[in-house]
């Protein structure tokens with residue numbers, strides 16, 4: 379049998395292209411709505427049909443500007459309908475959409491713009507001062523496109539070749555046939571947050587993006603259907619908003635974009651007004667929303683499900699959302715290099731009869747692999763470790779939407795025997811549920827043993843007086859490193875160091891107990907809403923622990 383050529387299937391060989399998603403939504407869910415809180419201050423609404431029309435006008439505009447296949451076109455924009463149009467027009471026409479995080483330092487912005495060799499950059503008008511600052515340093519950008527109408531154009535600006543998005547579109551017809559090409563062609567480019575060294579680019583293909591979109595809509599994953607109204611709170615510059623700009627249109631759901639207004643009050647009001655059923659974001663955003671709802675004694679009338687990921691969802695947050703607000707919480711884990719989804723939480727049928735506290739422990743894990751992602755944990759020698767829910771090791775992954783190499787070969791060969799090392803440390807239980815114990819570089823090494831910081835932070839945050847907590851290793855003469863807990867108190871709380879340390883009693887091994895607690899006004903948060911532990915470690919590098 380091995381010598382014989384396989385009998386080939388006789389189905390259409392249609393490439394998996396991103397343009398096909400919007401084309402499908404516009405044809406089969408033509409009247410599903412896209413609602414956007416604009417940076418202009420008002421609410422904009424239209425349908426997938428109109429989105430498709432404008433995306434084709436933009437594709438024609440890009441052609442008129444001389445953009446070629448494979449060239450990078452950047453965006454610096456909040457979540458909104460014009461950004462969505464760029465998602466489809468740029469990738470759909472064969473160019474590569476490079477989403478840039480506006481929260482990066484201007485020097486880093488210019489660095490990645492040059493590294494990507496961006497040809498044009500589309501930006502929300504609120505970023506005009508930022509563009510003015512970086513434009514002279516972005517050597518490859520031929521034109522800057524302000525995502526707005528002519529009335530938003532500055533009267534005089536030093537930005538060379540500044541263009542108006544609405545004028546560009548108005549000059550074009552919607553008569554455009556999406557080109558058909560190899561599904562492995564590059565579609566979007568996203569740089570890692572780069573806490574150490576320069577950021578590196580993850581270059582997604584049409585195929586990887588479409589497969590990720592299919593898989594992420596599944597019931598075990600995000601469970602998106604045409605009856606949902608989905609609000610991507612996670613920014614479109616953070617790993618393509620976890621794929622929602624693709625998975626939502628292919629599901630035919632309504633989309634609700636919050637724009638720049640991500641404070642608790644704005645998110646709550648938009649959710650209620652547009653009857654949002656499902657949302658996705660990092661824990662820091664939910665903290666703002668929950669605080670606003672609790673302080674104002676509000677409930678959600680339509681919001682029933684959310685995915686929380688990007689960093690560990692504190693159990694206290696999960697409990698509040700489920701028990702006090704009736705919102706189902708799906709814990710998700712992934713990374714820029716994984717498009718980003720790798721695992722999502724949920725229960726198996728055998729878990730349905732378990733007591734609530736037992737079920738919660740399962741839901742608090744980072745979750746089960748999604749079809750398309752394989753994972754394993756290994757020791758320092760690369761030997762695979764058992765799935766017993768207790769042994770922790772380095773987490774490796776592989777699959778069709780996982781990075782094979784960084785853009786321009788940066789970092790060299792990153793795979794280990796065909797697997798991508800995530801840099802996370804995790805356990806996997808016999809049912810395949812993975813739990814992150816730490817990021818390898820955040821783990822505290824005390825006397826040759828490892829202390830996982832996520833557990834310590836979750837316990838601290840289960841104290842009613844604690845709003846946020848981060849645990850870091852600080853140098854120790856005898857043990858190399860010992861844990862220091864940095865805490866932000868809730869408004870009005872007077873919780874003390876001693877009370878907090880007592881709160882750990884019986885919940886962890888004695889030698890894991892933090893050596894000290896310090897109180898801070900706030901914690902340093904990076905561009906994607908994650909606590910920057912490297913900054914904290916710098917800040918407390920000389921900290922004298924009590925002996």
Ligand code: AMP
Nearest residue numbers: 687688689690710711712713714814817
């Ligand atoms: P990024 O590429 O910026 O999205 O960061 C990816 C990293 O975020 C992962 O490697 C994890 O360390 C962390 N991360 C993402 N989701 C979770 C989660 N649910 N729990 C714990 N860590 C997470």
